[in-house]
Amino acid sequence: xxxxxxxxxxxxxxxxxxxxxxxxxxxxxxxxxxxxxxxxxxxxxxxxxxxxxxxxxxxxxxxxxxxxxxxxxxxxxxxxxxxxxxxxxxxxxxxxxxxxxxxxxxxxxxxxxxxxxxxxxxxxxxxxxxxxxxxxxxxxxxxxxxxxxxxxxxxxxxxxxxxxxxxxxxxxxxxxxxxxxxxxxxxxxxxxxxxxxxxxxxxxxxxxxxxxxxxxxxxxxxxxxxxxxxxxxxxxxxxxxxxxxxxxxxxxxxxxxxxxxxxxxxxxxxxxxxxxxxxxxxxxxxxxxxxxxxxxxxxxxxxxxxxxxxxxxxxxxxxxxxxxxxxxxxxxxxxxxxxxxxxxxxxxxxxxxxxxxxxxxxxxxxxxxxxxxxxxxxxxxxxxxxxxxxxxxxxxxxxxxxxxxxxxxxxxxxxxxxxxxxxxxxxxxxxxxxxxxxxxxxxxxx
Ligand code: ATP
Numbered sequence: 026x027x028x029x030x031x032x033x034x035x036x037x038x039x040x041x042x043x044x045x046x047x048x049x050x051x052x053x054x055x056x057x058x059x060x061x062x063x064x065x066x067x068x069x070x071x072x073x074x075x076x077x078x079x080x081x082x083x084x085x086x087x088x089x090x091x092x093x094x095x096x097x098x099x100x101x102x103x104x105x106x107x108x109x110x111x112x113x114x115x116x117x118x119x120x121x122x123x124x125x126x127x128x129x130x131x132x133x134x135x136x137x138x139x140x141x142x143x144x145x146x147x148x149x150x151x152x153x154x155x156x157x158x159x160x161x162x163x164x165x166x167x168x169x170x171x172x173x174x175x176x177x178x179x180x181x182x183x184x185x186x187x188x189x190x191x192x193x194x195x196x197x198x199x200x201x202x203x204x205x206x207x208x209x210x211x212x213x214x215x216x217x218x219x220x221x222x223x224x225x226x227x228x229x230x231x232x233x234x235x236x237x238x239x240x241x242x243x244x245x246x247x248x249x250x251x252x253x254x255x256x257x258x259x260x261x262x263x264x265x266x267x268x269x270x271x272x273x274x275x276x277x278x279x280x281x282x283x284x285x286x287x288x289x290x291x292x293x294x295x296x297x298x299x300x301x302x303x304x305x306x307x308x309x310x311x312x313x314x315x316x317x318x319x320x321x322x323x324x325x326x327x328x329x330x331x332x333x334x335x336x337x338x339x340x341x342x343x344x345x346x347x348x349x350x351x352x353x354x355x356x357x358x359x360x361x362x363x364x365x366x367x368x369x370x371x372x373x374x375x376x377x378x379x380x381x382x383x384x385x386x387x388x389x390x391x392x393x394x395x396x397x398x399x400x401x402x403x404x405x406x407x408x409x410x411x412x413x414x415x416x417x418x419x420x421x422x423x424x425x426x427x428x429x430x431x432x433x434x435x436x437x438x439x440x441x442x443x444x445x446x447x448x449x450x451x452x453x454x455x456x457x458x459x460x461x462x463x464x465x466x467x468x469x470x471x
Contacts, residue, residue: 034284034343034346035212035213035283035284035285037346037348038213038284038339038342038343038346039213041346041365041367041424042065042068042342045067045424045425046065046066046067046068047064047065047067047068047071047342048062048063048064048065048068048213048214049062049063049065050062050063051063059210059218060207060210060211060216060217060218061217061218061219062213062214062217062335067375067376067425068338068375070375070376070406071338071341071342071369071373071374071375072221072334072338074372074373074374074375075252075334075337075338075341075373076200076221076223076334077372078248078252078372078373079200079223079248079332080092080198080200082248083196083198083223083225084198087196089191089192089194089195089196090195090196090197090198090225090227091185091189091191091195091196091197091198092197092198092199093177093178093181093185093197093198093199094199094200094201095174095177095178095180095181095199095201096177097170097171097201097202097204098156098158098168098170098171099168099169099171099176099177099180101167101168101169102307102308103176103180103304104153104169104172104176105307106303106304106306106307106308107176107179107272107300107303107304108271108272108299108303109153109169109172109176110151110153110169111271114151114152114153114172115149115150115151115152116129116130116131116149116150116152116207116208117129117130117131117147117148117149117150118130118147118148118149118150118208119133119144119145119146119147119148120144120145121137121139121140121142121143121144121145122142122143122144122145123137123140123141123142123143124137124139124140124142126139126140127208127209128144128208128209129208129209130147132209150206150208151206152172152205152206152207153169153170153172153205153206154169154170154172154204154205154206154218155167155168155169155170156168156169156170170203170204171201171202171203171204172203172204172205173203173222173224173331174199174200174201174202174203174222174224175199175224175226175300175329175331176300177199177201178197178199178224178226179226179300179301179304179327180304180308181197182197182228182301182304182312183310183312185197186314192317193228193229193230193314193316193325194227194228194229194230194233194237194325195227195228196225196226196227196228197225197226197228198223198224198225198226199223199224199225200221200222200223200224200334201221201222202219202220202221202222203219203220203221203222204218204219204220205218205220206218212283212285212288213339214335214336214338214339215283215285215288215335215336215339217335220333220334220335220336221333221334221335222331222332222333222334223331223332223333223334223337224329224330224331224332225241225329225330226327226328226329227241227327227328227329227330228314228325228326228327229325229326229327229328230323230325230326231297231298231323231324231325231326233326234274234275234295234297234326234327234328235275235295237295237328238275238277238293238294238295238328241293241328241330242261242277242279242293245279245291245293245330245332246259246261246279249279249281249290249337249340252341252370252372252373253341253344253345253368253369253370253373254281254340254341254344255344257282258281258282258344259279259280259281259282259290260279260280260282260287261277261278261279261280262277262278262280262289263276263277264276264277264278270294271299272294272296272297272299272300273294273295273296273297273299274294274295274296274297274326275294275295276292276293276294276295277292277293277294278290278291278292278293279291279292279293279332281336281340281343283339283340283343284343288336289336290332290333290336290337290340291330291331291332291333291336291337292329292330292331293328293329293330293331294328294329294331295326295327295328296326296327296328296329297326297327298323298324298325298326298327299327300327301313301324301325301327302324305324312324341369341370341373342367342369345367345368345369345370345426346365346367347365347366347367347368348363348364348365349363349364349365349366350362350363350364351364364420364423364424365420365423365424366423366424366426366448366449367423367424367425367426368426368448368449369426371428371468371469373426374426374427374428375406375425375426376406376407376408376422376425376426376427376428377405377406377407377427377428377429377465377469378401378405378406378407378408378427378428378429378430378431378465379407379408379409379410379418379422379427379429379430379431380394380395380397380398380401380407380408380409380410380430380431380433381394381409381410381411381415381418381419381430381431381432381433382394382411382432382433383415383432383433383434383435384415385411385412387435389438390433390434390435390437390438391411393433393437393438394409394411394431394433395409397431397433397443397458397461400461400462401431401461401462401465404462404465404466405465405469408422408427410422415432418430419446422448423448426448427448428447428448428468428469429445429446429447429448429465429468430445430446430448431443431444431445431446431461432444432446436455437458440455441457441458441459442455442456442457442458443455443456443458443461445461445464
C-alpha cells in the first residue's frame with residue numbers, strides 16, 4: 026500500500042514539472058493522450074544533460090566503446106529473430122468484467138483493484154507496436170516500431186566491427202526512442218508507451234561474460250551515485266534463473282527507491298550468444314567473430330546495460346526535490362513558508378547561472394546585467410531574469426535547480442564586481458566581472 030506522503034510527493038513533483046516547464050501531458054488541449062508526455066524547455070535541457078553524461082561515461086571514457094544511431098523502423102525479420110514476436114515479449118492481460126479496465130496479470134489478484142469486479146482469465150498480449158509502410162495497409166507491409174534500441178546494434182555488429190577495426194571485447198552504445206504497447210502505463214514518466222533508452226552492448230569472449238556482467242553492474246551503479254543519487258536509494262535485484270527473459274543467461278535490475286516504491290531503473294543482462302547466433306540463422310549472414318591472434322572463431326557473448334532515460338530523469342528529479350521550511354534567502358524576511366530547492370548535480374542542472382539585476386527600474390543596472398548575461402551565455406546555459414523582487418527570483422531559480430545566481434547591484438557600477446550566490450550553500454561572494462568566466466569554468470568543469 027502506498028502511503029499518502031509518497032503519493033503526495035509524486036504529485037508535488039508532477040506539479041513542479043508542469044509549473045516550471047519540465048514536463049507537460051501530451052496533447053493536453055485535446056484532453057491528453059494515454060501515457061504520453063512532452064518535455065518542456067527545462068525538461069529537454071535536463072534530458073539532454075542526462076544523455077550527455079551517459080554518452081561521456083560510456084563512450085568518451087572507454088576507448089573500446091563506440092556510438093551508433095540506428096533507425097526505429099527495421100526489417101520485420103529482426104523481430105522474428107530476436108524473439109519479440111513470440112510469447113516471450115508479451116505481458117499477461119486481464120480485464121475487469123464489470124468496469125472493463127485492463128491490467129497486467131502479474132500486478133493484480135482475482136478482483137479488480139478499481140471496482141472490485143471479477144477479472145477475466147489472463148491472456149498473452151504482445152507489446153510490439155505495429156504500423157504499415159507504403160500506401161497499402163496489407164499484411165506484407167506490416168512493420169513494427171522498435172521495442173528496444175539494442176536490435177539496431179546487433180544487426181550492425183559486423184558493420185561497426187569492420188569499419189572501426191575493433192577487437193573483442195568492445196562495446197556499441199546507442200540512445201534512442203523505443204515503443205511498447207504497455208497494458209498499464211503508470212507513475213508519470215516511469216512507464217509510458219513511448220520512451221527513450223540508453224543501451225550499451227558489450228561483445229566479449231564467452232568465458233569472460235560473467236566477469237563483465239559483474240563489472241558492468243558495479244560501473245552502472247557508480248554512475249547514478251556520481252550524479253547525485255544516494256547509495257541507500259539504489260539496489261541491485263538479481264533475477265532468479267527461472268524468471269530470466271528468453272534471451273538471458275544472467276540478469277540483474279538496478280532499482281531506485283522512487284516516491285511510489287522501488288522500481289527498475291536499468292537492466293543488465295548476460296545475453297549469451299542468443300542475438301548474434303539468431304541473427305546469423307535468420308539472415309543467412311555469418312555474424313561470428315574470428316580472433317586475429319588465436320584464430321578461434323566464435324559468437325561473442327553480449328553483456329547489455331539497458332537504462333531508461335525517462336526513468337533516470339524521474340529518479341534524478343525525485344532525489345533532488347527538497348522542501349525547506351523557513352526562508353533560505355537572506356534578502357527575504359523570516360517566514361514559515363516552504364521553499365522548494367531542486368538540488369540537481371552540476372552536470373544535470375538545466376540552467377547553470379541566472380543573471381539578475383537587483384532592481385529593474387534602474388537603467389544602468391539592467392544594462393550591466395544584460396552585458397554580463399551576453400558574455401556568460403556563450404560559455405554556460407544561463408537565464409536572465411528581472412521580474413519580481415530579488416528574493417522571489419532566487420526562489421524561482423532554486424526551484425528549477427539553477428546552480429548560481431549573479432546579482433548586479435549598485436556596487437557593481439562602482440567596483441565592477443557582482444554577488445555570486447551558490448544554490449546549495451547560499452554563500453554569497455563578490456567576484457570581479459572580468460573574472461566571472463574563469464570563476465564559473467572552475468566551478469562547473471570537472
Ligand atoms: P518493466 O519490468 O518495468 O516493464 P522491463 O524489464 O520490461 O521493464 P527492459 O526491457 O529491461 O524493461 O528495458 C530496459 C529499460 O528500459 C528499463 O530498465 C527501463 O528503464 C526502460 N523501460 C522499459 N520499458 C519502459 C516503459 N514502458 N517506459 C519507460 N521506460 C521503460
